Amino acid sequence: MNPAPQSQAPTPLLRAPLRDRRWLSGKAFEIALAKPPSFHFTPGQRICLSHEGRERDYSLISAPDDDVLTLCIRYVKEGRVSPFLAMAPVGTSLSFTGPRGYFTYKPSPRRAIxxxxxxxxxxxxxxxxxxxxxxxxxxxxxxxxxxxxxxLFRSVSGSYIPCITESSEGEDLFHGRVTDYLNSMMPREDYDFYLCGRGEMIRDVTLLVDAHFPGSLVYAETFY
Ligand SMILES: Cc1cc2nc3c(=O)[nH]c(=O)nc-3n(C[C@H](O)[C@H](O)[C@H](O)COP(=O)(O)OP(=O)(O)OC[C@H]3O[C@@H](n4cnc5c(N)ncnc54)[C@H](O)[C@@H]3O)c2cc1C
Structure with missing residues (x-):
């Protein structure tokens, strides 16, 4: 079971210029914002960007000591905010609140997955x-x-398992969904699971954990 979240106080509206953009693939890009001097966060937290009255959450990918706040964003073609962030010129002033959220690492005797x-x-x-x-x-x-x-993950993780669903010649990959890997390959032990991304994946993994890893904890952050 997950610990009950505590409430977080509202944070003031901040503004920061867009410093840089870098495309990671045809579908995703990074943007870096200048970090306001008073801004502190814990890895795993997010900010909430505002654009024309719409608000969207984005997890921070930078380290707290960096002088920029960096985000990794999927380009949603029919979306309202991500296409704006994909095209806004460097120097554009962006408004946001935060940091917010509890999806932070909790040290534990169980292995983190x-x-x-x-x-x-x-x-x-x-x-x-x-x-x-x-x-x-x-x-x-x-x-x-x-x-x-x-x-990055190949160098710092204990075990990095890319799960690819399209056919691929690549070696060192698992061919299938993350749920297929957990179902067929993961030793039945107690873990701390941290799940982030599509709601469908989070639901499916949570059901799988209930069935096969019953002494485990699940922390989750749903993007959409
Ligand atoms: C806590 C939290 C953290 C988040 N962190 C990140 C992050 O770090 N990086 C990131 O890319 N997104 C993240 N998101 C999602 C993000 O907030 C937006 O929902 C997303 O960028 C789409 O916004 P949009 O205005 O472009 O599209 P919208 O106008 O909101 O949506 C347009 C259409 O696209 C669909 N859609 C929305 N999001 C997606 C998606 N990702 N893929 C496919 N279809 C989609 C919607 O269902 C809708 O039909 C996070 C969401 C939450 C709740």
């Missing part, structure tokens, strides 16, 4: 950049091109 789909990898990037080591990470993606931050 991180499970992400797509840009759901974001909070684990910040945790890794802040010195967290030795975790197991399952990253679900359609193709190898979408294995964002693969080099």
């Amino acid at each position: 991180f499970v992400a789909t797509g840009t759901g990898i974001a909070p684990f990037v910040s945790m890794s950049r802040s010195g967290l080591r030795g975790f197991t990470l399952l990253h679900g993606a359609r193709s190898e091109r979408e294995l964002y931050y693969e080099a």
Whole structure:
């Protein structure tokens, strides 16, 4: 069972210029914002960006000591905010609140199993950049091109398991969904699962944990 969340006080509206953008694939990009001097966060937390009255949450991928706040964003073609963030010129002033959220690493005697789909990898990037080591990470993606931050995770995780659903010649990959890997390959022990990404994946993994890893804890962050 998950611990009950505590409430978080509202945070003031902040503004920061867009410093940089970098495309990771045809479907996802990073943006970096100048970090306001008063801004402090814990890896795994998010900010809430505002654009024309719409608010969208994005997990931070930078480390707390960096002088920029970096986000990893999926380009949703029909979306209202992500296409704006994909096209806004460097220098554009962005408004946001935060940090918010409880999807932070909790030390425990159980092994941490991180499970992400797509840009759901974001909070684990910040945790890794802040010195967290030795975790197991399952990253679900359609193709190898979408294995964002693969080099980082291969160097800092205890075990990195890319789960690819499109056919691929690549070695060192699991062919199938993250749920297929957990079902067929994962030793039946007690773990702390951290799930981030699509709601469908989070629901399916939670059901699987209930059935096969009953002494485990599940922490989850649903993107959509
Ligand atoms: C706690 C939290 C943290 C988040 N962190 C991140 C993050 O780090 N990176 C990130 O990319 N997103 C993240 N998101 C999702 C993000 O907040 C937006 O929902 C997303 O960018 C889409 O916004 P939009 O305005 O472009 O699309 P919208 O106008 O909201 O949606 C347009 C259509 O696209 C669909 N849609 C929405 N999101 C997606 C998606 N990701 N893939 C496919 N279809 C989608 C909607 O269902 C809708 O039909 C997070 C969400 C939450 C709740």
